[in-house]
Amino acid sequence: MLDSAELVAFAPSTDLDRSRAFYTDVAxxxxxxxTPFACVFRSGATTLRVTAVAEFTPQxxxxxxxxxxxxxxxxxGLRDRGVEFLTFDTLPQDTDKSGPRPAG
Structure with a gap:
């Protein structure tokens, strides 16, 4: 039923102006x-609606x-725009944090 419908993704934000700057200038x-309730963006064929929330809990x-x-x-490219990449002990990553560590 929904396989031919356009997907809309949602993400929360406690600061829509900051989110707008990130998704346009960085991403x-x-x-x-x-609007006072959300910022809306286009990424390929997908709409991203960044919705205002009072509190945010990282997932x-x-x-x-x-x-x-x-x-x-x-x-x-994202590093050049100021994005900092994190390393997680539970996820194998190579030394530049861009992907999985090589096997072996």
Missing amino acids: GLEFIEQ PFTVLGWAVADIRVAVA
């Missing part, structure tokens, strides 16, 4: 609109992700 998404799992042609190029 490079197309800005659609901002222990990925909330949003993008499939990119070259993860190392994407990581380098």
Whole structure:
């Protein structure tokens, strides 16, 4: 029933102006609109609605992700825009934190 419908993704934010700056200036998404309740962006064929919330609790799992042609190029580009990448003990990552550690 929904397989041909356009997907809308949701993410929370306690600061819509800061989120708008991040998703446009850093992530490079197309800005659609901002209301007191949300900022709306376009990423490929997907709409991202960043919804205003009073409180935010970080989740222990990925909330949003993008499939990119070259993860190392994407990581380098985001680093150039000020994004800091984190390492987690439970997830194997290579030394530049851009992907899984090589086997062996």
